[in-house]
Amino acid sequence: MxxxxxxxxxxxxxxxxxxxxxxxxxxxxxxxxxxxxxxxxxxxxxxxxxxxxxxxxxxxxxxxxxxxxxxxxxxxxxxxLLPTEPRARWQAMQWLLFHAASVGPLMGQRVHFEIFSRTRNAEAMERYRRLTNEAFATLDQHLSRHHFLAGDAYSIADIAHFGWTHIARIVDFDFSQYPHLSAWHERVAARPAVRLGVTLPAPATGA
The missing domain is CATH 3.40.30.10 (Glutaredoxin)
Known part of the structure; x- marks a missing residue:
């Protein structure tokens, strides 16, 4: 179990x-x-x-x-959820690690400074807005050529990134100016397992 x-x-x-x-x-x-x-x-x-x-x-x-x-x-x-063909497999792992090393930590810091911090730090807020937008732009460029992050197949890389784009939407971090990232988000969000997964153990709410 x-x-x-x-x-x-x-x-x-x-x-x-x-x-x-x-x-x-x-x-x-x-x-x-x-x-x-x-x-x-x-x-x-x-x-x-x-x-x-x-x-x-x-x-x-x-x-x-x-x-x-x-x-x-x-x-x-x-x-x-992880391709077996070597090139696609390493693409999935590459984008998974890009999330773990860059996108997730950057988004976490932005959430902290914009939502949870008791003091307004304009320099930190500007920094993490800029860095998350750069990450969004990187994802958008890649997704302009690929249906999912590892290519044609949905993988754990998509699940990792969706965890944070789902929260970005909830807390009004707008990424609508990135059309390919936005379209990818909607494709992933429509999956039945994703719709259920984001309600467990309870749906997230904005702070």
Whole structure:
């Protein structure tokens, strides 16, 4: 049995979407970040840095944190959502890592400074708006030539990026000026597993 410890966040939605896409049975454990449950000793034994999501696969006796690692694990476990042809496979992993190293952290900082920060830091807000727009432009250019990030096939790279573009829409980070990225977002958002995944354990709301 797979156990997923998560909350309603962009990184958490990546894994609920993937599990629903793959049709894997799992038990969902709601870790309420706003209640500080990610700082409790039981959770810290799973992830000493106290972040969601965490996946525990009892069948293989594997516990993983970091959403990119979990996505790779689930793709390898099932043989799905990661192309087998080498060029497409590495494209998927490249764009997955572009998200993990660039897009996700940049969006997280922008959300912090524009929504959660108690003080208005104009320099930081301008910096992260500029950097996220540059990342959006990079994705838009790539998607002008490809249906999905790895080419023709939907993959874990698309799931990773969608976790944050879904939140961008909720908090009104406008990327409509990037038509190919916007069209890709709508294609992914229309998938039944995606529609369900972004409601687990609860739908996200703007701050």
């Amino acid at each position: 797979i156990h997923l410890y998560t909350d309603s966040s962009p990184n958490g939605f990546k894994i609920t979407i993937a599990l629903e896409e793959l049709g894997l049975p799992y038990t969902l454990h709601h870790v309420r970040l706003d209640a500080g449950e990610h700082r409790q000793p039981d959770f810290l034994r799973l992830h000493p840095h106290g972040r969601i999501p965490v996946l525990v696969d009892e069948d293989s006796d594997i516990t993983l944190f970091e959403s990119a690692a979990i996505l790779l694990y689930l793709a390898e476990k099932t043989g799905n």
